[in-house]
Amino acid sequence: MNVDSHDEGEWWRSAVIYEIALISFQDSNGDGKGDLAGLIARIDYLKWLGVDAVWLTPIYKSPFRDLGYDISDYRVIDPAFGCLDQFDELLKALHAEGIRLILDLVPNHTANDHKWFVESSSSPHRAKADWYIWADAAENGGPPNNWMSRFGGSAWEWCEARRQYYYHSFLVEQPDLNWRNPQVRAAIAEVMRFWLDRGVDGFRVDASAVLIKDVLLRDNPPNPDAAGKPPPQRHTPVFTDDRPETMNCIEFIREVIDSYPARLLCGEVQGETDRIGHFYGTERPRLHLPLNFALLDASWEALSLQAAIDAYFNALPEHAWPVWVVGGHDKQRVASKIGEAQMRVLAMLLMTLRGTPFFYMGDEIGRKRVSIPSDQVRDPFEKLVPGFGLCRDPERAPMRWDDSPHGGFTTGIPWLPLERDCGLNVTAQQSDDHSILMLFRGLIALRQEQECLRQGRYVPLRSRDDVLAYKRTSATNEILVALNISAEPRKWHWQGRYRLLMSTYLDRSAQTLPETSILLRPNEGVVIAIDIG
């Protein structure tokens, strides 16, 4: 399939989306960092795996203090990754294979060496003076209020040239843009058009919930649940995060997207599950897919998972399309949290729920957190707020393609170390019919084959005895999914004639089931379909 024509409307409803942190995917020139040429060389793998779209973390020019989420120039590819010509080559090659490309859009902040900030911080009288969030000192000369950076300390930084403070939600080197300024909106819209015109299929909007901060600069109240939490969580961020005015900014971004056919807007949102509906919008559309981490946040227990799934579906506005995420560059590897056998069950859950599945490079080989020696830590979060287990490097370690010391990722020294245990790698798992990689691939193919899994209704069944169960139904088909969440065998019953489509063990062959029950082995999930033959 060639996707150049973008004629498939809401293609993301049927898509499986794969997140890639480019710096850790495949190095092509031995500098220890992944790059565009490396990714181009791995398109065959993406095709083999069966993913429909790739979301790339930022690839723009950046000092890389925060994995590229500190952008110095939105229209330039960072030289460590390649150049625009290579980007165009990548896009063309992906599209030729029917794979779409989503870029990260970081509208909330730039790097402090971005020319906009250089101008804005030089004087209160320059044209871009109001492009960032500037405020006078408090009477005692200190920061204007008690707002804290997510990465620790005050969110205000003194600027001697302006004799004012500027606001940064994240690092001191990541000043927040002023989204109340129409010129800023217009500038970000231009950036979006620059990439949309090149043919990208959409954006994942970074930090979309914090675009607007309280205009009165009111202090955040103390967090009653702060005990044991990292210092940035000392306050409840009601005046900095998820302000109602922010929604208008997301609507603006969506309008830009909607001026192009078939482009996707997904986004990082925050807050409890019951807030997620707001990010879809009603009269004015907002995000197509606000990213939902409910499966990661729930404890690995049938009733908790069932409750988390139910709460999420209940929170969705009518006609909103669901989305499920099981990994990401900010999230601790779920295989470390729940275990290897359980990760297989989670893969089946992800690929059989109603909604667009997202997973992160390495999840498909059951990758776990890589232990990073303290002298090799790169993540500023860990450096600034140590001791709370916040370090994101363990998830960001380079992809493991084979069992060589640097995993086939680089011929040089990898920018972050890889684990010593080489069992979990792509090459080994590609030749093992029962590997988790083969399971991911098989599940993606099954989803592709079974329209009912992509578009059918979700019908919960009563989960008991540690078996999480549900149906997917369409006018012509009915599929049952039963996931044994325990490490003990469990019997599971149904009524009617069904045939087995897949077991997470990948060893039961597709067959008509002779009985109306099955003994699920420890951590076994099965997908069965009504037998109409």
Ligand code: NOJ
């Ligand atoms: C959200 C990104 O996912 C995270 O990695 C980054 O540190 C912050 N935004 C700041 O840009």
